Ligand SMILES: Cc1ncc(C[n+]2csc(CCOP(=O)(O)OP(=O)(O)O)c2C)c(N)n1
Ligand code: SF4
Ligand code: SF4
Ligand code: SF4
């Protein structure tokens with residue numbers, strides 16, 4: 131059985147990528163499971179999707195924890211524990227990363243025994259967004275059981291609704307990646323059957339029944355949401371140049387949807403990088419163009435304490 | 437609070453906690469933080485199902501006070517219960533007038549324009565002392581932007597995929613609410629924070645049913661770059677598609693009449709949800725109809741001296 135996990139950020143198209151690969155494997159004669167997994171997070175937050183495919187009927191359910199192939203749309207996710215990219219990877223797992231850092235460097239950094247392939251962003255592909263089509267092409271090639279025509283048919287099935295030009299552009303990007311990885315044809319091996327006795331038993335904790343006053347989900351402190359580091363969602367960061375900021379009446383701070391720009395009594399605005407999601411609303415609204423955009427450091431694990 | 441004349445009178449301190457799971461660039465969150473800064477901590481939010489339900493997911497909340505979750509149709513009924521409870525506590529002397537709370541209903545347009553309209557009508561009939569904030573992202577955002585009764589004519593939604601988009605027309609909720617003759621009704625835009633702040637101040641200091649609709653650009657559902665949230669909000673007002681107005685004491689007044697209205701296409705063409713009106717063929721008749729409706733609105737509004 132093939133067990134494939136796709137990781138990306140909300141909005142990067144990995145849910146669709148997993149659907150296309152699921153459809154391609156179905157057209158190639160496999161029984162397929164395909165499911166996206168995302169919680170309350172939104173655009174920019176880490177999400178994943180997964181596909182199982184087998185010639186026989188599939189009895190496994192739930193999230194894949196022993197992947198044969200892990201495809202990642204955005205290699206800044208690798209360093210985020212919350213993204214779970216490295217979950218269950220072993221020496222047989224193939225890792226496919228969309229980004230500029232070479233595979234060997236990742237193998238060394240992460241101390242990985244299994245193969246790592248990287249897919250450089252295409253020149254015309256803007257950061258993140260259109261990477262999904264390239265990942266689709268590369269995954270099809272690494273599996274080795276989806277031929278060109280099946281790949282084209284699957285993309286058409288899933289993307290026909292977007293109109294002819296989007297369909298053509300995605301097909302072109304996917305086929306380009308398919309061709310680039312020709313040497314790695316069939317690099318992914320199907321994983322064996324998993325039997326229930328191989329699973330570790332859960333470590334249950336006994337919780338007694340509490341009275342409602344204790345058991346009810348009451349929150350006893352204000353604004354506890356600040357414990358959530360939404361700065362991890364960011365792919366680009368706004369940076370205020372205090373020489374150019376004329377300390378206007380905190381336009382950036384009023385417009386920032388996240389309340390992530392504080393202005394003190396001195397009227398100097400300060401961005402809270404633990405929570406700034408990188409939407410760049412502040413950049414577009416600053417009257418003196420004092421806020422620059424910088425790419426988020428590759429693999430910066432923290433929300434970016436500068 | 438001093439009278440709000442310009443940006444410098446807006447609060448520099450933000451009360452809404454960061455770290456919420458709303459999308460980067462969410463116009464609804466931008467509106468909520470501006471409103472919350474003015475209403476302050478002595479508020480209790482009654483929130484119908486929608487994107488904002490995810491604001492308070494145990495143990496995290498961006499609020500500094502209580503928050504109650506209701507079904508989509510029932511937020512004003514929930515507000516009645518909370519108001520009654522507060523009145524009983526006050527009547528029994530168990531809370532002082534200073535400890536009393538402002539009851540705020542927070543819902544999307546799906547509730548406000550549709551499922552929750554009867555409950556809102558009933559609350560107004562009963563003269564319930566509450567403030568209703570509707571963040572209007574013109575669709576069922578939380579479930580993938582299906583159309584709602586607030587969806588504008590011609591927009592693409594998950595359930596309006598035809599060549600001409602949504603065939604219905606955006607419901608005139610402002611007039612429906614105003615026809616009940618409540619204490620206050622207003623439309624606002626977080627891209628116009630001074631106008632918004634003046635209206636929230638008016639609403640805050642009045643008694644009885646006070647209802648506010650905030651046009652809330654939604655990068656995910658409207659399909660545009662999150663950085664554009666404020667620019668699109670401004671265009672909506674400048675082209676006349678989103679009139680800023682208020683109702684009180686039996687009169688409707690426009691608080692901002694665009695001197696020379698920008699063509700509506702400038703607003704539409706920046707949003708992916710209207711892309712099909714421009715590509716592959718320009719839908720001239722439909723675009724002219726949309727423009728004519730806006731022109732007709734303002735011809736009527738100016739004729740009645742608003
Ligand atoms: C009675 C009922 N029907 C359907 C749903 C599923 N549902 C949850 S949120 C939502 C969309 C709400 O739309 P809106 O009020 O505009 O808020 P938004 O999601 O746009 O923030 C729907 C349909 C529900 N919770 N209750
Ligand atoms: S990019 Fe700017 S506006 Fe957006 S969350 Fe960060 S600080 Fe706020
Ligand atoms: S909007 Fe620009 S000029 Fe105004 S405070 Fe922010 S950074 Fe400074
Ligand atoms: S879908 Fe739209 S309204 Fe909902 S959180 Fe995202 S941007 Fe905000």
Ligand SMILES: [Mg+2]
Nearest residue numbers: 544545575577
């Ligand atoms: Mg909505």
